Amino acid sequence: MSAGTAKLNVTVAEVKPINDLVTRFKFVRTGGGDLPTFSGGAHTVVEMQDGDITRLNAYSLMSNPADRGAYTISVRRDDQGRGGSKFMHSKVKEGMEMVISNPVNLFSLDLRAKKHLMLAGGIGITPFMAQMHQLSMMGGNFELHYSVRTASLGTYAKELAERYPGKVHIYHDDQKEAIDLKTLLANQPLGTHVYVCGPKGMINWVHGTAEEMGWPREAVHSEEFLAPASGKPFEVKCAVSNKIVQVGEHQSLLEALEAAGIDAPYLCRGGACGQCETNVIGYDGKFLHYDHWLTDEQKAGGKHIMPCVSRFEGKTLVLDR
Amino acid sequence: MSKTEFPPSITSRPVYGELEARSGSGHLMIADAEGAEALLELAKSADKDFWAKAHIIYIPKKTGTKYSSQLEELGAGQYYAGPSYEAAQSRIRRALQDCHMGTQVYLSGTESLMGQAMAEATAAGIPHTAIQTEHRGSTARRMQCVHCKGITEDVTTDPFECSHCGLSLFVRDHYSRRLAAFQGVRVDAEDPGNIPEKVELFK
Secondary structure, eight states, rough: OOOOOOOOEEEEEEEEOOOOEEEEEEEEEESSOOOOOOOOEEEEEEEHHHHHHHEEEEOOOOOOTTTSOOOEEEEOOTTSSSHHHHHHEEEEOOEEEEEEEEEEEOOOOTTTTTTTEEEEGGGGGGHHHHHHHHHHHHHHOOEEEEESSSSTTOHHHHHHHHSSSSEEEEEEGGGGGOOHHHHHHHTOOOTTTEEEESOOOHHHHHHHHHHTTTTTGGGGEEEEEOOOOOOOEEEEEEEEEEEEEEETTSSSSHHHHHHTTOOOSSSSSSSSSSOOOEEEEEEEEEOOOOSSSSSSHHHHSSSSEEEOOOEOOOOOOOEEO | OOOOOOOOOOOSSSOOOOOOOOOOSSEEEEEEETTHHHHHHHHTOOHHHHHHTTEEEEOOGGTTEEEEEHHHOOOEEEEOOOOOOHHHHHHHHEEEEOOTEEEEEEEEEHHHHHHHHHHHHHTTTGGGGGGGEEOOOOEEEEEETTTTTEEEEEOOOOOSOOOOOTEEEEEHHHHHHHEEEEEETTTTTTTTTTTOOOOOOOO
């Protein structure tokens, strides 16, 4: 359990395949009533009871933040993934009761911006859908540049282009279309903020190019959820709870702590928010840091670990949990 | 030497750094009086291409023509020298309107100049943390009277008389980025008439 992750009991109201890879899910409150309000860019953590395993995956809310009747998310099936998206695609049916977290926003709009420039790659479109709803209600100035593999895999591309005429630009990989980032960034009026959500390479490309072109760091925003990497099993000693926990090959350290009944904090479960930062009391071995949170110095220091995505290889690891 | 080390103070008091040439699509430089020295110092590390994209707005104040020919020789794409901040303000606004994201802003000189130009640049959409500043020259302060809200420029003593309402004001380090001014509070509010001797704190 974690602060800010109070649970919501919901019922699946709709399961709608969008294309070969993406399915949309709609949740309403079980027993009726409004859901909490949220802001564009927020995500929810969906709990999946997959046999003995509880999977917790974060998905961006894509519905209109003003609509408290339902939340919608879109899930891209990842056949190489650890199973969360496959579970959503194969096991979740209309009428099923599920538990999700309250919305948490780690990718909110900076409302001081005079213009919002959004760059999406693939399923990274989802947080922008809620943000565009929000901005169009506020009369905000925005522009979306959305890179998709093919027209048929361009999730919501067509309907967005219709909903926001003149503001949506679609780029198809298979037609060799690509965002001309340098020109785009060079021509933005003062007060523009740029937001990017998509694959890691795209995020790094935008951060790198913007920095090179003199954009202030505060005006460049990104969100990438990491899936916890698999790796060699390892053992961890928890000093506070006095437990020895085994972390499996396809299990994250955080999931192993939770399975052992240890109250470990978390929010995003994807190495971005910093909530699960844990002090290391002692170790003999090597850390595999995968998060975006710790600084390079901290990663080298061996005093901290982010259990949601990072792993350990070696003899002993003692944590302050 | 035109540099001043300010003693550590409360969080609201601005701190200044040293200008460095950064990559950007343009360079907007606003300086007054000895602030010119910071730009001339910067010139030692910046190449010619850098100055071609630069726009210098300079207010010499009491330094007259001491620095202006050196500044002109830097070869900035645009160079303007004006008699006062007020006179330069419409040019600053226009320059900010015309530039794009990626433009770097450099401010140097007095706190009054940097504060007011900073307020313009942030209003135009540049995060204040992305704007470079370097203090040079006079430490005289731009003060706002918290009672009548009038602004008194170039305050060098504590207390000082508000140039609008005439109250004797105590000079605080409490600063407003929005007003680009320090706060002046009536010094004899508790004991009217008991006004301490003026001390020259700023030059």
